[in-house]
Amino acid sequence: MAAFIPEEKIEQIRQATDIVEFISQYVPLKRDGKNFVGLCPFHKEKTPSFKVNPERQFYKCFGCGEGGDVFTFLMRHDRLAYPEAVRLLAERRSIEIAPVSTAERKQTEQKALLYTINKWAASVFRQFLLTSSEGKQGLDYLEKRHISRESSAQFKLGCSLPSWDSILSLGRKEGYTEAQLEKAGLVIRRTDGTGYYDRFRNRLMFPIPDAQERIIGFGARTLADEEPKYLNSPETPLFSKGSVLYGIAAAKQAIQERRRALIMEGYTDVIMAHQHGICWAVAVLGTALGPQHVTTLRRYADDVTLVFDADTGGQKSSDRSLDIFVQEDLPANIAILPEGADPCDLLVNEGPARFQQILGNAVDLLTFKLNVARAAHDTRTVEGRTAAARDLLATVARCPDVIKRDLLVKRVSEELGIRETVLRDSLRPSGGRLAEPSAARPEVRSDALAQAERALIEIMLHRNDLIPEVQSRVDRFGFSAPETKAVADGIFKLYARASQVEPAELTALLADPSLARVVVDAVTEERHKGDYVSWLQQNLTFLEKRSLRLTTQAARESALKAAKGGDPTEEARLLAEFHRAHRAMKAKK
Numbered sequence: 001m002a003a004f005i006p007e008e009k010i011e012q013i014r015q016a017t018d019i020v021e022f023i024s025q026y027v028p029l030k031r032d033g034k035n036f037v038g039l040c041p042f043h044k045e046k047t048p049s050f051k052v053n054p055e056r057q058f059y060k061c062f063g064c065g066e067g068g069d070v071f072t073f074l075m076r077h078d079r080l081a082y083p084e085a086v087r088l089l090a091e092r093r094s095i096e097i098a099p100v101s102t103a104e105r106k107q108t109e110q111k112a113l114l115y116t117i118n119k120w121a122a123s124v125f126r127q128f129l130l131t132s133s134e135g136k137q138g139l140d141y142l143e144k145r146h147i148s149r150e151s152s153a154q155f156k157l158g159c160s161l162p163s164w165d166s167i168l169s170l171g172r173k174e175g176y177t178e179a180q181l182e183k184a185g186l187v188i189r190r191t192d193g194t195g196y197y198d199r200f201r202n203r204l205m206f207p208i209p210d211a212q213e214r215i216i217g218f219g220a221r222t223l224a225d226e227e228p229k230y231l232n233s234p235e236t237p238l239f240s241k242g243s244v245l246y247g248i249a250a251a252k253q254a255i256q257e258r259r260r261a262l263i264m265e266g267y268t269d270v271i272m273a274h275q276h277g278i279c280w281a282v283a284v285l286g287t288a289l290g291p292q293h294v295t296t297l298r299r300y301a302d303d304v305t306l307v308f309d310a311d312t313g314g315q316k317s318s319d320r321s322l323d324i325f326v327q328e329d330l331p332a333n334i335a336i337l338p339e340g341a342d343p344c345d346l347l348v349n350e351g352p353a354r355f356q357q358i359l360g361n362a363v364d365l366l367t368f369k370l371n372v373a374r375a376a377h378d379t380r381t382v383e384g385r386t387a388a389a390r391d392l393l394a395t396v397a398r399c400p401d402v403i404k405r406d407l408l409v410k411r412v413s414e415e416l417g418i419r420e421t422v423l424r425d426s427l428r429p430s431g432g433r434l435a436e437p438s439a440a441r442p443e444v445r446s447d448a449l450a451q452a453e454r455a456l457i458e459i460m461l462h463r464n465d466l467i468p469e470v471q472s473r474v475d476r477f478g479f480s481a482p483e484t485k486a487v488a489d490g491i492f493k494l495y496a497r498a499s500q501v502e503p504a505e506l507t508a509l510l511a512d513p514s515l516a517r518v519v520v521d522a523v524t525e526e527r528h529k530g531d532y533v534s535w536l537q538q539n540l541t542f543l544e545k546r547s548l549r550l551t552t553q554a555a556r557e558s559a560l561k562a563a564k565g566g567d568p569t570e571e572a573r574l575l576a577e578f579h580r581a582h583r584a585m586k587a588k589k
Helices: 006-017 021-022 070-078 081-090 101-133 134-142 147-153 166-174 178-183 248-258 265-276 289-296 310-317 320-326 343-360 365-376 380-398 400-416 420-430 447-462 464-474 480-497 501-511 514-523 532-565 570-589
Strands: 030-032 035-038 050-053 058-061 187-190 196-198 203-209 215-222 230-232 262-263 281-284 301-306 332-336
Touching: 006 070, 006 081, 006 501, 021 050, 021 058, 021 070, 030 178, 058 514, 070 081, 070 501, 070 514, 081 380, 081 570, 101 134, 101 166, 101 178, 101 203, 101 215, 134 203, 134 514, 147 501, 166 178, 166 187, 166 196, 166 281, 178 196, 196 310, 248 262, 248 265, 248 281, 262 265, 265 281, 281 301, 289 320, 301 343, 310 365, 320 332, 320 365, 320 380, 332 343, 365 400, 400 420, 447 480, 447 514, 464 480, 464 532, 480 501, 480 514, 501 514
Parallel strands: 262 281, 262 301, 301 332
Antiparallel strands: 030 035, 035 050, 050 058, 187 196, 203 215, 215 230
16 A cells, blocks of 8 residues: 555545546557557567456556556556555546645645745746847847747757846735745845845756656756856755756657667757757756666666767766766766767757667777777776776776676776686775675475466456455465465455455555566466356365475474484474375365
8 A cells, every 4th residue: 555645545646637637748658449559658569469458447558568557557567665646646636635744744835835945936037038138138048049939849958037026026926925936946035135136147948857857956058158157946845956967858768669769968959959859858957867767767677878078078987976877776878079069060960860870879888998098098008907907996886786897897807818717806895895605595486386376366266255265264274475375355344344356456555567468468468367256166175285285294293303302202293294184184185
């Protein structure tokens, strides 16, 4: 169950959300009999294998196996936690979820107000750009950079006026207090305490939406010769520069489709890339890449390409922030632009084909670091190779995957002509020891056992009237797999409440994508059709016999242990227990 959200509220949200209508916002669907079909958004395919069942409010991909309800889809698509997905769907359906504490209620209300203020401010800046005399300077700049009117509208570009109190005055008229405008990062308190003034003045304004298209802050470029050239919103309850990716709202669908993201260095670079059809581009806001950036990218991409201009490429290579991709096991490639070019101008002057060619020549992160290490150190000398090796091993040591780390060490060894054993030894003192793969064998469960337990789940979901018999008999042995036990417990709970179990209600109760797949498999695959009663007896008998065998084996081992320990009383008791179990097992045959 989602934290702090009552089950009744989750069910209300689920019933208020039509899964076909919702998923159609992400995946084009066509009716196919009782179902709707489309191309799966979770893996690449040419023939549609993704089906949505409006009757049961489920989706299932018969290609990659993903499946679940509307909550599961949103979690998987946007990589959200279950409570986040529930709250977001509640917000879309205008269903209020009351916070459980006064502090949480205040925090929720404050964030909602800041979203509203930012949305209002973005519309004001937009009107300033389009209708004010001062806005002409901003329009001239956009024309100079070849940013189209369509792109300007798509990214909601605006401008702030030279006045010290334009937003402040309009905000007051709108009913916002000075403290609220300050909290949103739009105004600044005067140092002498006599009032406030606008933070952004005479600047081209770039509203910054989050992945849910809510404006969380602003970027601003000066329209005069003043410093700083670029200015961002301050840290607010909504905005943290170190975790924001500009353009993620516009880019996420294209990134999801390609499972690849393009990271640029500026607002106009992103806008121009989208303008030329390269819609998987985003940008960091003048900060080093951090774990939060990677977490966001992981929601949509399996690898990323970073675009550097020739002047900063060498500097970026020594920036340890790039190692975050190795540390987080997200493959990264580096594309270097020609000398003197930036992405925006290159796209304008040479077109998207040339830009795509440069992206096609991108090299993986280790190759990039190798190239820079060779440029920085004379690898013809012992000292140079030593320095280069240390630079590269600092990156390699961050790789959490033992096998990948082993391969990276091999590459460094081959490229620099240094023995692998020496490189491995040099890692150990710094805490980057290359762990060996575990020799422990994973526990292997019987296929027959797994099939029998899954069969019981399928039977109960197709024949609710058989649930009581399963529950009464399964208590004697229990489910061995955590996932089938969790699903069965959910079934028993719902049946006790209403004497019936709806699969969509069950997945909402379980609140776990892996458990949702168990439910969806049971509902959609129908491995057995027809006589569910006979199939139930067959599987229950199999599981009961297995349980008796295990009990008998355990009793025998305990009796032998007692005999070795020289305790005749305990030995006699355990032998009697063994014989009872053995007789019960024979009676089942």
